[in-house]
Amino acid sequence: MSPKVLAALAAAAALTLTACTDAPPDEATATDTSATADCATLPASDVAIPEGWVGYLAEHPDAVGLVIDDGNGNVVAHRADDPQPLASAVKVVHLAAYAQAVADGTLDPAEQIPVAEWERWYLPDTDGGAHPAALERLGVTPEGTVALDDLVTAMIQESDNAAPDYLRDRLGDDALSAAAEQGGWDDFEPPTLLGNTLAFLAPQDTGADLWDSAQRYADDPGFRAEILGLLQQPDVLPDDPFGEMDRIQREDNAGTADQLAGIHRTIADGSFGSGTDIARGHLEWQPAPPGTDGLGFKGGNLPGILTEAMSLRLADGSVATAVILTSNMTEADYTAALGSFAHQGLMFAAMSEPEILDQIRCAV
Numbered sequence: 001m002s003p004k005v006l007a008a009l010a011a012a013a014a015l016t017l018t019a020c021t022d023a024p025p026d027e028a029t030a031t032d033t034s035a036t037a038d039c040a041t042l043p044a045s046d047v048a049i050p051e052g053w054v055g056y057l058a059e060h061p062d063a064v065g066l067v068i069d070d071g072n073g074n075v076v077a078h079r080a081d082d083p084q085p086l087a088s089a090v091k092v093v094h095l096a097a098y099a100q101a102v103a104d105g106t107l108d109p110a111e112q113i114p115v116a117e118w119e120r121w122y123l124p125d126t127d128g129g130a131h132p133a134a135l136e137r138l139g140v141t142p143e144g145t146v147a148l149d150d151l152v153t154a155m156i157q158e159s160d161n162a163a164p165d166y167l168r169d170r171l172g173d174d175a176l177s178a179a180a181e182q183g184g185w186d187d188f189e190p191p192t193l194l195g196n197t198l199a200f201l202a203p204q205d206t207g208a209d210l211w212d213s214a215q216r217y218a219d220d221p222g223f224r225a226e227i228l229g230l231l232q233q234p235d236v237l238p239d240d241p242f243g244e245m246d247r248i249q250r251e252d253n254a255g256t257a258d259q260l261a262g263i264h265r266t267i268a269d270g271s272f273g274s275g276t277d278i279a280r281g282h283l284e285w286q287p288a289p290p291g292t293d294g295l296g297f298k299g300g301n302l303p304g305i306l307t308e309a310m311s312l313r314l315a316d317g318s319v320a321t322a323v324i325l326t327s328n329m330t331e332a333d334y335t336a337a338l339g340s341f342a343h344q345g346l347m348f349a350a351m352s353e354p355e356i357l358d359q360i361r362c363a364v
Contacts (some may be wrong), residue, residue, distance in 0.1 A: 003312075011332035018165035035245040039362035050345035056333070063328040065257040068350045068357060068362065069265075071318035076357055078364035080257045084325035087300025089307040090191055091155050092263055094164040095282055095298075096181035097171050098152055099275030106171075109149035110279075115142050118151055120218040121169070124228070128199050130158040156282050156298060161193040162277075165214055168192065183263030183272055190207030191253035199248050200238065202230050210252050242304035242334075246327055249305060257323040260309045268296055268311035269319045283311070288347075291315055297344075304329045306337055308344060312351045320351035 021224030045059045046052025057064055057078075065079040101107040113136070119142060132155035135314050140146045155163035168176060173190045180188030194217060205227065206213040216223050230236065238244040265270035267279045283296030292314055299308035305327050312320040324343055337343065349356040 002100075027194045042359070042363055047333050050342045050349065053343050054359050054363050055134075057360065060326075060328075061364060063326060063362070065325040066323060066360075067257040067261045067362065068322040068347070069261070069320060070351055070354070070357055071312070071314055071320035075204055076361045077257070078181050080261075083250070083254040083256055084183045084304045085246060085302070085307070085327050086191075086253050086260070086325070087249065087305050087307050088159045088161070088193070088301045089260060089298055089300045089301075089309050089325075090253055090255065091159070091164050092260070092267075092279075092283070092309065093176055093183075093185070094167045094189070095152065096183055096263060096267065096272065096279050097176045098167055099278035099282075100179050100182070101171055101175065101275075102149075102278050103275040107148060109147065109152075111148045112145040113148050113151055115140055115143055118146065118162055118166055121163075121165040121214070123194060123217070123231075124159055125196050125231075126201070130160045131147045131162060134158040134160050143254055152282060153285070156283055159300065161197070165194045165218075165334045166211045168211075169215070169218070169282060171209075178336050180259075180263065180292065181310055182191065183266045185255070185259040185263050187257075189253075192251075198227065199240075199252075200245055201236055202227055203238075205230065212327075242329075242331065246305065249302065249327075257325050260325070261321045261323045264296060264298075264311040264323070265319060266310050267322070268294070268313050276348045280310060284313075295348075299344075301334075301338060304331075304334055305336065306343065308347060310344075310347055310351065312348070314324040320342050322347040322351050337358060 024126050040337070042058050043051040043055045048054050055108040057066070061078065066086045067075065067077040067080040068084035069075045098107065102109050131154070134157070135141065138146060138150050138154065151163050151166070155162040168190055176190045177188045192211045193213040195206070195214035197222065198206045198213050198217060199210055208323050215225060267276055267283065272279065280294065281297060283298060286295065288294045292312055294313040295309040297309065301307070306329060307325045309323045310321065324347060329337065347354070350360055
């Protein structure tokens with residue numbers, strides 16, 4: 001794989017709270033934004049620091065969809081009903097469908113899955129190292145087996161891209177759509193992470209139906225070898241990688257901030273129903289911040305696209321949620337944002353500090 005391709009698709013790596021092994025933003029990070037909601041003096045745009053994201057939102061209103069609810073009746077929404085690229089944030093739906101299937105006995109979380117079956121949906125060197133990192137954390141090899149529930153942890157923690165397509169193939173589209181609907185997300189159309197990548201890197205070999213192309217890659221060794229060979233060629237990236245990825249995502253993997261917030265909220269507050277505890281356990285895989293009962297999150301990133309969804313279960317039983325969907329980022333802003341994950345600090349602060357929420361209201 002060309003280093004150029006690897007750099008462009010490092011975006012598929014997991015969005016965690018700063019990094020996979022780091023704790024959620026502490027109070028100092030979260031409150032780094034100005035405590036005064038002065039609409040006349042918003043911070044300058046700088047995606048490398050939490051307060052700078054307030055300025056970024058103000059300068060790019062047409063490229064952002066967001067909804068933030070502090071759980072106490074204070075809500076800020078901006079383009080919350082406009083479909084936006086979701087990147088890996090969509091994997092919460094695959095998780096929800098898995099959780100329902102486990103709860104009703106359709107799936108056994110302890111079932112041993114050949115890693116080779118998982119890797120049928122894996123396109124090497126296109127996920128920022130997420131899949132190899134997951135194998136290393138789980139202590140498994142391509143020749144071994146993995147518990148189904150561990151495979152799901154890789155989808156959430158490292159943001160492995162093969163896992164959601166494995167689950168889609170196994171559960172079927174109706175199960176994913178039903179899980180989304182249970183979370184308040186009507187008319188959900190399941191995407192394919194593998195198909196999106198094939199369309200980006202090998203459009204001449206990818207059919208109009210991206211799921212058909214993904215299934216062909218998984219089932220046809222000859223086609224798989226053809227794709228892997230193609231990716232060794234120079235200049236495999238499209239001329240406008242940011243624009244092309246945006247187009248593909250809007251066609252196959254789009255949703256609104258409201259839809260994403262809704263499913264996170266139902267999982268956090270328990271109204272999702274069957275499978276709630278299973279889904280919540282996976283989303284809240286990092287320790288809860290002090291004074292709270294749990295912090296769930298799942299985000300994603302692809303060239304020019306940065307997405308994040310959070311839910312915060314507070315000690316008084318209320319639930320705060322925050323979703324920011326950003327697209328059309330310049331290469332410079334995108335690179336700086338990935339180097340800091342500062343948007344997560346702003347989101348966490350906005351769920352817990354009224355002054356920060358008010359400042360975001362000023363910006364949008």
